[in-house]
Amino acid sequence: MILFAVYAMGVWTLAWRYRRRWQGFAAIVAGIPPVLLSVRLDVWLVRVLFDEDAAFLYILGGAYAGLLVVIGLALFMQPRPTPGHACDGCGYDLRGLDHGVCPECGRGDERGASSPPAPHPAGSLPAALADARRARASNRFSAVTTAAPASAARPTPHHEGPPPASAP
Ligand SMILES: [Zn+2]
Structure with a gap:
């Protein structure tokens, strides 16, 4: 089961990475035959080993392949960002x-x-x-450079003591 999940993730990753490119579509198309082959192999093995008809595996395999294609195409159709x-x-x-x-x-x-x-x-x-x-x-x-000459030329701004009395 893990193998099937990993396989699907691999196909979907390729479909996403090469979305809107022929490689992505090829990955989806190429992903189908191995699934069908493995289902046929499983049915054959069950018949040989257990002498049972495992036709339900075709249904499982078909559902799996369908999921693979549907999700793969959905990823494949996503728009590519323009570089x-x-x-x-x-x-x-x-x-x-x-x-x-x-x-x-x-x-x-x-x-x-x-x-x-x-x-x-x-x-x-x-x-x-x-x-x-x-x-x-x-x-x-400019404030620093102009402050020095200005303070030298001006009288001290803070005058100590009372203001000079005006003339009577
Ligand atoms: Zn952003």
């Missing part, structure tokens, strides 16, 4: 996006995975955040 257009993670259509990062699951496509991360394109949120950081940094820098 470079669909997310590897969730299949989301990435066409029209200027970056390869999926907005659904955050995963990068093959381009993003094989090459170092590209600088954020202008106009994106990360780019805006980077600009803001740069702007803050340059503001701090």
Whole structure:
């Protein structure tokens, strides 16, 4: 029984991996004869060894073969993701996006995975955040450079003691 399950999983795996390709269809078609042969062999063995008619094995074998074909075709008919257009993670259509990062699951496509991360394109949120950081940094820098001469030229801002009395 385990063998039958493993066999079916093998056929279905091929049908899925080569879905919408002739190899996938060939895997399903090629998966049928071994099932029928093994059923015939089992019936023959039962007749020889136990002298019994095991015609019910044909029904079991037929049901098994039918399941194999139906599920195999269902997997085979699943759409293939167009390379470079669909997310590897969730299949989301990435066409029209200027970056390869999926907005659904955050995963990068093959381009993003094989090459170092590209600088954020202008106009994106990360780019805006980077600009803001740069702007803050340059503001701090200019404040430090302009503070020294300004404080030297200005009188001390904190005046101790009472304000000078106005003339009577
Ligand atoms: Zn995704």
